[in-house]
Amino acid sequence: MSQGRMIVKQAGPLALIQDAGRFGVGHLGVTQSGAADWISYNWANWLLGNPANSAALEIVMGGNLTLEAGSDVCLALTGADLDARIDGEPLAPNACFTLKAGQCLTFRQPRAGLRVYLAFPGGLQAPEVLGSRACTAREMIGGLHEDGKPLQTGDQLSWQGDAPSPRQLPDNAGLPMPQNRCQLPLVLGSQVAHFAGRSLYQAFNQPWTVDQRADRMGIRLTGQALKSKLEGVISEGIPLGAVQIPPDGQPIVLMNDRQTIGGYPRIGALTPSACARLSQCLPGTEVWLRPVSATQAQVTHRRQLAVWE
Amino acid sequence: MKLRLETAAMDALTVRLFDAIDERNMAWIMAADTALRHAFGDVLIDLVPSYTTLLIHYDCRSMAFVEATALAREALKDLQPADTQNGQLHEIPVWYDESVGPELPQVAKRAGLSVEQLIERHCGHDYSVFALGFAPGYGFMGLVDESLTTPRLKTPRRRVAAGSVGIADRQTAIYPLLSPGGWNILGRTAVPLFEYARRGEPLFRPGDKVRFTSISRAEFEAAGGDTTPLEERA
Numbered sequence: 252m253s254q255g256r257m258i259v260k261q262a263g264p265l266a267l268i269q270d271a272g273r274f275g276v277g278h279l280g281v282t283q284s285g286a287a288d289w290i291s292y293n294w295a296n297w298l299l300g301n302p303a304n305s306a307a308l309e310i311v312m313g314g315n316l317t318l319e320a321g322s323d324v325c326l327a328l329t330g331a332d333l334d335a336r337i338d339g340e341p342l343a344p345n346a347c348f349t350l351k352a353g354q355c356l357t358f359r360q361p362r363a364g365l366r367v368y369l370a371f372p373g374g375l376q377a378p379e380v381l382g383s384r385a386c387t388a389r390e391m392i393g394g395l396h397e398d399g400k401p402l403q404t405g406d407q408l409s410w411q412g413d414a415p416s417p418r419q420l421p422d423n424a425g426l427p428m429p430q431n432r433c434q435l436p437l438v439l440g441s442q443v444a445h446f447a448g449r450s451l452y453q454a455f456n457q458p459w460t461v462d463q464r465a466d467r468m469g470i471r472l473t474g475q476a477l478k479s480k481l482e483g484v485i486s487e488g489i490p491l492g493a494v495q496i497p498p499d500g501q502p503i504v505l506m507n508d509r510q511t512i513g514g515y516p517r518i519g520a521l522t523p524s525a526c527a528r529l530s531q532c533l534p535g536t537e538v539w540l541r542p543v544s545a546t547q548a549q550v551t552h553r554r555q556l557a558v559w560e
Numbered sequence: 561m562k563l564r565l566e567t568a569a570m571d572a573l574t575v576r577l578f579d580a581i582d583e584r585n586m587a588w589i590m591a592a593d594t595a596l597r598h599a600f601g602d603v604l605i606d607l608v609p610s611y612t613t614l615l616i617h618y619d620c621r622s623m624a625f626v627e628a629t630a631l632a633r634e635a636l637k638d639l640q641p642a643d644t645q646n647g648q649l650h651e652i653p654v655w656y657d658e659s660v661g662p663e664l665p666q667v668a669k670r671a672g673l674s675v676e677q678l679i680e681r682h683c684g685h686d687y688s689v690f691a692l693g694f695a696p697g698y699g700f701m702g703l704v705d706e707s708l709t710t711p712r713l714k715t716p717r718r719r720v721a722a723g724s725v726g727i728a729d730r731q732t733a734i735y736p737l738l739s740p741g742g743w744n745i746l747g748r749t750a751v752p753l754f755e756y757a758r759r760g761e762p763l764f765r766p767g768d769k770v771r772f773t774s775i776s777r778a779e780f781e782a783a784g785g786d787t788t789p790l791e792e793r794a
Contacts (some may be wrong), residue, residue, distance in 0.1 A: 268770035277606035277617070278593075279762050280699075307594055335570070384643035390696050391737060391761050439567030485581060485699070486691065488608030488615025490569035512610050520569035545625040548570040552620060 253413075255372060256321035257350075261360060266393055268375055269309040273383035278535060283491060284385035284393065287467055287530035288366050289335035290555065291330035295370035297559050298347050299544070305374025306384040308402075310367040313358035315340040318408070319463045320350040322434050323558040325414040326371060331364025331428055339449040343539030345426055346468040349415040354357030371410040381499060387508055391469065411488075423478025424558070429532050436543040436551075437494060440519040442484070450477040454518055458537045459502065467508040470529055472538065479494065486514040492521035494500030494540070504529060518524070522548045524555060561588050563636055565629055569621040571605075572681060573632055578612035578669045581730075583688040583703060587613060587641035590767040595628050599635035603628075604620050609766045610691040611673060613699075645766040652730065654725050654772050655780035656682075656747035659789040663710075663744035667727060671707040681705050686769040687732060697736035697757030702771055716742030721790055725772065732772075748774065750785035 257268075269292065272285020284424055286292030288308055296305045310316055313333035327347045328335060335342040336357045342348060344367070350356055357369060377384040378397050386394035386401065394400055395408075402408075420426070436443075443451060459472035477500045489495070493505040495515035505513070521529065522543065532538060543551075564576040575592060578585045589609050594615060597609055602693075606617040618628050641724055656679045658664050668678040687701040695698075712728045717740060724735040726743030728753060735741060736753035758765045781787060 266679055272603050276760065277608040277615070278692060279760065280694065280697060281696045281757065283606075303741045327664060380758060389739075391754075392696065438570045439624075440568055441564075485613075487574065487610045487613040488606075489567075489714065490572035490615065490617060492569060510694055511608055512691055520572070521572050525608070545567055545570050549620045549625055552570065554622060 253322070255324050255410045257293050257324070257408040258319050259317070259402050259404055259408070260319050260355060261317040262404045262406075262482055263310065263314035264312040264314065266316050266504045267309045267386040268306050268377045268384055269386065270306045270384050271304045272507060273385055274383050275379050275486065278308065280511050281381060281392070282387060282508050282511060284387045286337060286368065287507050288330055288368070288527040289343050290376065290527045291366070294420065294424065294426060295327045295329040295346070295368040295560050296374070298329070298418055298420065299325065299370050299372060299414040300418060301370060301374055302560065303371070304414070305370065306377050307371065307375065308369040310358050310369060311365060313360050313367070315356045316402070318356045320352055320354055320356070325417055326350055326369060326370065328367060328369055330367045332362040333367050334359040335361055335367070345420050346416065350480045358406070362531060365533055367530060371408070372409060372414040373410055373412050376409045376411065383547050389508055390541065416419045429528050429536060431537045433528060433536065434541050435525040435529055435536050435538050436520065436522045436548060437525065437540045438545045438548055439542055440517050442516050444517055445479050445481045445516050446518060447478050447480070450479070451518070453477060455532045455540050455542060457530045458539060461532045461536045461538060462533050463534045465534060467506055469505050469509060470505045472502045472504065474501070475517070477502065480521045481516045484516055486512045490521060493517050494521065495517055506530065523552060561609060561639070563639070565632055568615060571618055573616045573618075573628060575616065575632060575636065576642070577610065580628050581611050581690070583701065586647070586688050586767045587643075587692065589614065589641065590646070591639055591642040593766070594635055594636045595639060596632065599631055601677065602773075609691070624667045636780060648764070649769045649770055649771060650764050651771050651773055652749050652751055653775040653779065653783065654747040654749045655777055655785060656774055657777065659749040660721070660787070661725070661745050662790055663726075664746050667708060667746065669709050670710060673707070678708070678746075681776055682732070683707060683772045686771045689764050689766050689768045689770060691766055695736055695739055697753040697762045698733060699764055700733055700771070702731040704730050706730070710744045712742040716740055720745065721748065721786065721788070722754065723750060723751060723785070724790065743752055745790060748780070750783035752779055
């Protein structure tokens with residue numbers, strides 16, 4: 252099989268190799284990592300006919316990240332609109348496309364959403380650490396050089412072979428990037444008992460604003476403060492999407508690169524789909540928390556997974 | 561021990577066994593860890609034990625919420641504490657010195673001890689590993705002698721060197737890799753905790769015991785230790 256190559260002509264602020272994540276290692280203190288908008292990530296691999304969990308690029312913000320193809324290659328682009336261009340010509344997202352040898356693919360700035368997923372034939376080649384190729388800067392784990400660093404100028408991306416079976420996105424797939432008043436389903440946790448009734452009412456009946464302080468570890472929401480009767484709790488394992496309330500009453504949603512244990516009271520956890528949506532929200536986006544039962548959330552989740560089977 | 565099962569997320573449950581930190585909890589936590597791993601088998605995605613709880617993350621593609629709750633309850637119904645002798649004892653050599661452990665004088669002064677007495681007291685107990693978290697291979701251990709209780713630094717350091725050994729409240733820990741942190745640093749070890757963790761074979765696990773031993777600068781250097789003073793890294 253032929254070896255494909257692409258060179259990073261100019262690095263942007265943040266482009267990471269990601270797959271579905273690192274599982275079964277939480278008890279070692281190692282975080283889950285993985286594609287934050289796992290729905291767009293799965294669509295990108297699906298478009299090329301790649302096996303699930305193939306390593307792809309998660310590109311945040313764009314910032315003139317420029318990639319130059321070493322040979323003709325079929326790629327798939329999903330997620331945000333980062334004003335992607337091929338040699339200056341606008342490129343439509345949510346589709347497969349061909350980048351010819353010598354052409355440059357550039358990501359400029361977010362116009363809708365925040366993260367783009369770029370899938371490569373058969374998946375990007377990168378060293379596997381603890382069962383995953385996901386890159387986690389904070390832990391210095393994963394990535395091209397096994398140091399957790401995002402893509403740097405001069406890095407070389409490689410893959411093997413051709414796209415297994417390029418596809419078109421079905422009409423009803425729908426990958427809308429979040430707009431204002433975006434709904435985030437949340438499964439209530441048992442610690443809700445420690446919140447005053449008024450705070451619980453407020454949690455679900457006021458708009459929350461996505462703050463600037465947002466990264467792959469956690470996303471802060473601002474609004475009228477919530478009050479817990481607990482100052483802190485004894486540190487315990489925290490799931491993806493956990494909505495913790497620090498003493499200032501402003502929620503922090505814990506994302507893929509969260510610490511494995513933590514000690515703030517929580518009102519519950521966003522569903523994985525809600526986490527994907529939140530990860531695409533630009534600072535300033537207005538979001539609403541909406542309670543959902545664990546059982547109902549699982550039904551919706553299984554329906555989402557079934558579309559790629 | 562009082563067992564409570566709580567919803568943590570769409571596909572995660574918190575098993576709550578205790579309400580306070582105690583070294584004796586760990587025999588129960590580890591017994592629950594074994595029982596849950598056995599019961600959930602392939603359906604288990606992650607199981608994160610901590611001081612008083614375990615977080616079960618299960619695969620909801622093959623198991624529904626109601627089934628998972630029932631399975632956890634069944635697995636834990638006749639729980640008996642694990643034999644604490646099962647946990648391994650690890651000796652961690654530490655170079656206690658003000659250059660790499662700037663809080664030695666303050667912690668000693670607070671406790672009304674000389675630095676030598678403080679080192680002796682920190683080395684004088686086999687600590688239980690309560691949980692791994694914060695960073696790969698970072699073990700929360702305790703409990704340190706009550707006299708050594710010290711609150712976290714008011715302003716956390718931006719950079720704490722790998723191998724730094726610290727105290728916060730009644731807990732002690734080792735930073736596996738360079739990271740920010742607010743613990744009171746007493747010394748440094750050359751044991752490469754992060755290297756073990758990233759291979760998936762952490763040196764110690766929850767339920768294990770850790771004993772610190774005091775070594776000289778020469779011994780620390782011979783073990784490959786980095787003697788760069790802590791504050792020069794700030």
